[in-house]
Structure formats: structure tokens, C-alpha cells
Amino acid sequence: MPGECATRRRKGPAVAATVTQHNSGNGPGHGDGADESGAPSARPGGPPGKPSRDTAEERRPGYGQLLRTHGAWRFVATGFLARQPFAMLTIGIVLLVEHSTGSFGTAGAVSATAGVSMALCAPQTGKLADRFGQAAVLVPGVLVHATAVSLLTTLALLHAPLWALCLAAVPAGASVPQIGPMVRARWAARLEGSPLMTTATAFESVTDEFTFVVGPVLATALCTGVHPAAGLIAEATLTVIGGLLFAAQRATQPRPGRHGLDAHGAAPGRRDRSALAVPGVRVLVAAFLGIGAVFGGMQVSLTAFTEEIGQPGINGLLYGIFATGNMLAGIASGAIMWRRSPQQRLLIAYPLLTLATAPLWAAHSALLLGALGLLVGLCLAPALITGYTLVESLVPATARTEAFTWLTGAVALGQAAAATAAGRLADDHGAEAGFLVPLAGTGLALVTLLALRRRLTPASSGRVAARGVGHRVTAPVD
Numbered sequence: 001m002p003g004e005c006a007t008r009r010r011k012g013p014a015v016a017a018t019v020t021q022h023n024s025g026n027g028p029g030h031g032d033g034a035d036e037s038g039a040p041s042a043r044p045g046g047p048p049g050k051p052s053r054d055t056a057e058e059r060r061p062g063y064g065q066l067l068r069t070h071g072a073w074r075f076v077a078t079g080f081l082a083r084q085p086f087a088m089l090t091i092g093i094v095l096l097v098e099h100s101t102g103s104f105g106t107a108g109a110v111s112a113t114a115g116v117s118m119a120l121c122a123p124q125t126g127k128l129a130d131r132f133g134q135a136a137v138l139v140p141g142v143l144v145h146a147t148a149v150s151l152l153t154t155l156a157l158l159h160a161p162l163w164a165l166c167l168a169a170v171p172a173g174a175s176v177p178q179i180g181p182m183v184r185a186r187w188a189a190r191l192e193g194s195p196l197m198t199t200a201t202a203f204e205s206v207t208d209e210f211t212f213v214v215g216p217v218l219a220t221a222l223c224t225g226v227h228p229a230a231g232l233i234a235e236a237t238l239t240v241i242g243g244l245l246f247a248a249q250r251a252t253q254p255r256p257g258r259h260g261l262d263a264h265g266a267a268p269g270r271r272d273r274s275a276l277a278v279p280g281v282r283v284l285v286a287a288f289l290g291i292g293a294v295f296g297g298m299q300v301s302l303t304a305f306t307e308e309i310g311q312p313g314i315n316g317l318l319y320g321i322f323a324t325g326n327m328l329a330g331i332a333s334g335a336i337m338w339r340r341s342p343q344q345r346l347l348i349a350y351p352l353l354t355l356a357t358a359p360l361w362a363a364h365s366a367l368l369l370g371a372l373g374l375l376v377g378l379c380l381a382p383a384l385i386t387g388y389t390l391v392e393s394l395v396p397a398t399a400r401t402e403a404f405t406w407l408t409g410a411v412a413l414g415q416a417a418a419a420t421a422a423g424r425l426a427d428d429h430g431a432e433a434g435f436l437v438p439l440a441g442t443g444l445a446l447v448t449l450l451a452l453r454r455r456l457t458p459a460s461s462g463r464v465a466a467r468g469v470g471h472r473v474t475a476p477v478d
Helices: 063-067 072-101 104-132 134-157 162-174 179-190 196-225 230-247 279-308 312-335 342-362 366-394 397-429 436-451
Strands: 004-007 019-022 464-468 471-475
Touching (some): 063 072, 063 196, 072 104, 072 134, 072 162, 072 179, 072 196, 072 230, 104 162, 104 179, 104 397, 134 162, 134 230, 179 196, 179 366, 179 397, 196 230, 196 312, 279 312, 279 342, 279 397, 279 436, 342 366, 342 436, 366 397, 397 436
Antiparallel strands (some): 004 019
16 A cells, blocks of 8 residues: 555564554665565565565575575675785785885884774775765775785885885775675665574675685785785785676665665665764774774784794694684574574673683693684674674664774774784783783773663664564654
């Protein structure tokens, strides 16, 4: 009936009663029966235009159902290729600059400049993508990034002074394509209100971890086996190829400048509002700074520890164990049908992460440190995944890419700060002191999270929600 929007929900095998509310009439409804264009659509597991079936597979959000989402494989595959350079940039800069200057300090300063520049500029890139479309921002962005990295590579080979290298590192970091947040925004747009969103977030977390395993190994192999500049050359080349292929997938990108009410009931006049204006996003940024402290503190402290015990070769193995724990927990998180809300899960997962980092400083053997690193990884993924999942309910669809980039930037900023602090502590007091940084970072973030936990609850915005197990669909009202 014109002017009305029907919202349905499932609870177990039965179908609950329909909740009906009046629509403003400015655009299509956002219930289970319509996509962004207003056309009938299936649940995320099937192609558009076909009704959903009440099957056990649909009730349980799994990876198989997720990857059968219409159009998913195209942006997942190209997104995986396009995000590889993200993990290659820092190590590529370190290896090239250290080779040309002979100083790890200089190499660290240049790579830190690029990292901080990326963390500060990424949210602005996300905001532009939300406003003008991902392709409109990504195409010129990858070209600027390739040019900036080429300039930095040339200056390093010409033995330019530190100030010149840092100056070139600013645009190189600022223009890093935000492929991960863009992929997450595409999942959020296609899985609006679906329990598969948690599965998609877990899938992306595992993909990120795999990227940070493959990327640094590839860059190191190229720099040591081919030429010190080969890592950055490959990074720039993959950025252009992968970025353009991903940008070409226009059919799955979120619509910029959506008319009428968005999926969260936001008025069109608020489309330009920054995602950081949402109180819950600011709380998540603090939480993700703590997660970044875990990554940065573990990387530096593990390196210092293995050097102290005279076995620097096992550094990669120990960090790989930590990353493996993260990946395994990420896979498990996406396969579970959660009965608790994302807010509740985050308030359980984050204290566990803080507790897991507590005994790191007391480990004096590689075997014990490997076991503790595995535990930290297992506790880190649920907190990371749940934080990203919360964005879908906290932020209007027109600002999600920006919100995801704020969180990604917070991880990068926390990682850079933790690496610096852990390095100084390790130099002055030994590797065990460096392991206090992850504990301090997550501890401070946990205090903030507990104090401001109420801000993680989405505002109703005049909406009526049909509640189910792990599934909430909303209907805008006048």
C-alpha cells in the first residue's frame, strides 16, 4: 500500500508478526523486501528479485551464504588485490631508506611520517567517498599515490636528506587507498539489517590479517632478492592495477548522496555531517587506538626479545603465531550465530583482550611468549570485529566509509605511537618493558569504553525496531 512500509523479522523457524509504520514517501522502504532502488530483493544469500526461503542455511549466517551475496565475489576479489599494497608500504620504506642511508632511525622516521599522514587523512578520503562515490575518489587517489611513492623512491636512491624524504612521505601516506573500509562499506550497503553483517566483518578481519602476512613477505623478498627499491615499485604498481579494477566495480558501491531518509532515519540535510560527530564512533576510535597499541607494541617488543635471546630469526615465527590466533578467532567469530548484541560482545571481548596482554612482560622464554601471543591474538579478533560491526548500527549509510576509515586510522595511529613507546622502553629497560605498552594501551581504552558504554547504543531516531536474535530491521517514520 502506498505510504506504508512493512518490516518482518524471524525468530527461530517461525515468522513473527508484521510491524507496519508510515513512511515519509520520499524514497523506498528499507525492510527485508526492498533494496536501495526499491526493487524486491532476496535475503543476502540469493540473487535480487527472488523471494527468500525459510531454510536452516538462511537462519545461520555462514561464509558460504555470505559469498553467494549477489555481486560479492567481484568486489571481494579485486578488493583483496587492491589492499595488498597497504601492508607493503611501511616495510618497503624501511628497507629502502635503511639501505640508502644506513640508519634504521632515519628509516623509522620516514615510515612513521607516512603512517601518521595516512591516519590523519584517511577519514577525509572516506568522507569524500561517501559524498561523491568510491570510484570518483579512488581513481585519482591511486594515481596520486603512485606518483608520490615514485618520488619518494627516487629521492631515497639519490641519498636525499631526511627532511626531503619526510616531505615526500606525507603525500605517499595521505593518498593510501582505503580499500578495506570501502569493501566494508559495500558489505554494509548490501547486508542492511542482516545477521550476515557480523559474518562479513569477520571475513574482512581475516582478509586484513592475511594481507599483513602476504604483503610484508612479498615486499621483503623483492627488496632483498631483486633490488632495495623493488618493494616500493611493486607497491605502487599493485596500487594502480588493483585500485582501478576495484573502482570499476561500480554496481556494488554504496550510493553517494542518497535522497530522502537513509537506512537509519537520518534526514537528507544531515548527509554532510562527519561520522566522528556520532558519539559511539568516538568511543570506538578510543577502543581501536588500544587495538593499534597491541599491534605496534607486539611488533617492536617481539623483535627486541628475539634479539636479546640471540635468536632474531624466530621473530617472524612468533609474530606469525600471534597473527594466526587473530585469524582463527576471526574465522570462528563469523561462523557463530551470536545471541548477544554487538555492544554486549564488545564489553566482554575488550576486558578479555586487556587481561590477555597483562602477562606478556613476564614471559622469559620463546615458547611461553608464543603461547601468550596466540592467546592475545585469539582475544583481539573478537574485539576488532565487534567494533566494526557496531558501525552498521551507529552510523548512517551515507557516512559509513568515513566511519570505517576513522577506525582504520585509529589502529594505524595507535600502532605508530605504541611502536615508538615500546622501542624506547626496550632500549632503556629491555624487551619486557616494551610488552607493557599493549597492556597500557588496552587498559586506558577499556576505562574509556566502560565509562562511555551507553554511547554505543544506537539512537532510535523515531524508529520502531522489529527485534530478533542477532537481527534488527528498522522502519523510518514520519
